[in-house]
Amino acid sequence: MPARPRLRRKDGETRPPTVERILAGRALLRGKLQPIEIGVGEDGRIVRLGRSLTGAPRHDVGEGVILPAGTDLHVHFRQPEPGPAAEDWNSGTVRAALGGIGLVGEMPNADLPVNTVDRLLDRQARGRGRLAVDMLLFAAAMDPARISRLAEVCGAFKLYMSPTTGISAEEAARPIAPLLAAVAATGMPLTVHAEDPREFRDSPPARDAVEWNRARPPASEERAVDELLASAPPMRLHVAHVTLPSVVDRLREAGVSFEVTPHHLLLSAKSGEDARFKTNPPLRPDAIRAELWRKYCAGEVPVVASDHAPHHASEKSEPFAKAPSGVPGVETMMPLLLHHVRAGSVSLELLQRTLCDLPARWIGVPAGRIAVGHLARLIVVDFRRDAKISRRPSGHAEGWTPFDGVSAIFPQEHWRGSERIVEGGEYVGRRVGEFVRPEYAPEASSGLRPALADAG
Template sequence: MSTLFTTATLADGRVRDVLVEGETIARVADAGTLDPADAAVDEVVDCDGKHLLPGAIDAHVHFREPGFTHKEDWHTGSRSAAAGGVTTVVDQPNTDPPTVTGEAVDGKVALAAESLVDFGVNGGVTGDWDPDSLFEHPIFALGEVFLADSTGDMGIEADLFADAVARAAAEDTVVTVHAEDAALFDRAALERADDGTGRDADADAWSAYRTAEAEAAAVERALAVGADSDAAIHIAHTSTPEGVDAASDAGATCEVTPHHLLLSREDLDNLGTFGRMNPPLRSEQRREAVLERVADGAVDIVATDHAPHTRAEKDASVRDAPSGVPGVETMLPLLLQEVREGRLTLERVRDLVAANPADVFGVDGKGRVAEGADADLVLVDLDATREIRGDDLHSKCGWTPFEGRQGVFPELTLVRGSIAYDARGDGERFGDAVGRNVRA
């Protein structure tokens, strides 16, 4: 199968013809220089006035399979990814069973045969993990390693963390860290929020409880342990400017989520416990400071921490509601809206969601529109915005914390040359489950 994209505007503003042959990008040439007849293509896509971007790599998703398929599974999660322009996802280990042994890795990879997009599987760390078997299997990275409990209760002690980081360094494997120090949580904040009815008078209590200081301290500790072993540390879902600065100053990499980038504690009156996540939402001042660092290059990656739960699960007290929000389908649309509104450049978005994740984690052939690269491509019209509605999204959970916001959604997503999502014309259609393990 071959496809010719004509007069496509790339993220850097160049207008090019892009020829896809099979699974790869065969040619990138000046617009108008590739003749469909000469190339003998099966399909010609006129991209005049539209942008052709590399498929996004979401380095942090929880597709919930095995163990929690009432929330999400590989089929529904990957459909949501494809509809949002994400062509590679990296699944985290806090499933049931957790991905802490080679056998568990094999089991999850087998389930991922249902994925429409390419994928990686992270190996995790618990008290009974099996590093020997784990590192014999094609894990994407080590992590998300939890320094405090979150969904799945996988928080570990300092000695085990140091041992795991040293082992990952010996295996030349990146360590992705969930950095929060539980010793610095403000437990009194939850007590103050309890109104005596089992519900909460203050949905902001979770942000007051899991303090910004707890994140900053844990980032510093993770970086120090990494330095002792000369390990590559990647700080997941950094929610504070202090955390970003600490990672940047140490030469480590970090990611920011769309919810920490675009939402703050001021949104919790509307979101309630649907806005509970770990780390929690921060002050508007901190949110703005994080956005500044995303724009100026201090942040390496935007990843979603896509962590769906059902509406019934989230509709509980702040003590009982599970942490996490969906986001794999809305990441790129929201960032493209930031481009439209002048807060980010298109090149910066390309780097944050495609080129940089490929570089940080060493994913060959991904993240760029270049000859010889995988034909992971997303076609978007920056003039075509639509309101984000949970009912229109494809995650099994059926809701979004970004309800009512504007986004720029793809009209076409290719995974290694195959159509994963197509919204051209009337309706939409999805492709087959062609996803591959990028570490296999």
């Protein structure tokens, strides 16, 4: 964050910006909470910062703290329109807004994998007018011959090394080197689901989360990451939902971006026996979880993402072996970690870096920092409002959460440009979220090594 006088001089004299709205409050500046006024321009970007701005309606957030809205690189909102699925883009993006997330990365494993330009354009057309927050659409990297055309439309690529919803075992078993090379040639970001099914041992079928951890053991994650690192050319690479401290070390050494999820940080295989605690990759033993959390608190993890995968409560109450994997989390991710900021185990700086700054930087979108030129996606948090998560935090939920009864701090306000879309914890905005694509050239994205160096 540049110093105020320099910004005032620079902006005031050389390029007077049109400020449409001023947000006044406290924000994290140069490592500590300080009073700040943020000038939001007509284009929805931050155009001025100072101690005292004038020339536009001013909103004082009082005791609240202003933070950049978060970027969640990993959600499964399924289909654009409401249907039989527990989630759709209407409900999912509202839950993101309520949880302080201003940009979501929507994964491409819908009923039909999103691996053609036609399917991407179709999803965009159906989704327009439904989005409460911005969305980046992932395309599935499944056929090297299609990658360059897809790169003109998608926001990023996803590669699956193990089968999942919409991705068959044969599709996941294809050689990865040609796909990695094809994506690298486009300069686009690539997220990889790194589990090696050759290490899966699900017979007899797992009956609880402890057995599920044995069925999809740590070795499957380690082996997949080893293969990935051995095959990937230099590129904008990111590994999804890392669960193991050993893999954190491996990826940091290689200078590769990665994410961990709130459930792998906060829940373990002992958290519960029923299928609400069935996720891919599995929840690990508590000693592994505790070490992953320690590494997060020490700044060794660049990105937290939710892997929001909602299922109806009725599906998750099936016997463990039959129930689908995945938990909802887009709405609770930032509130859970805000509670840990209040409790003193996570610094506000670390939260902003891992939920706001680094995820946005990795996809090359100027969000996630309170800085001139950045998108004005801002939230207001009142740290006195610590509360327990209830089964239906927003009324849009599918009726359950793995974090029932856990302490969290939900943002009071969420601003999208000069429009307030969440007020007093309620969604009050219009459906004007946009589809975004990387804005920086890979060379200008500050690269992954510097970003990781920043993180730790």
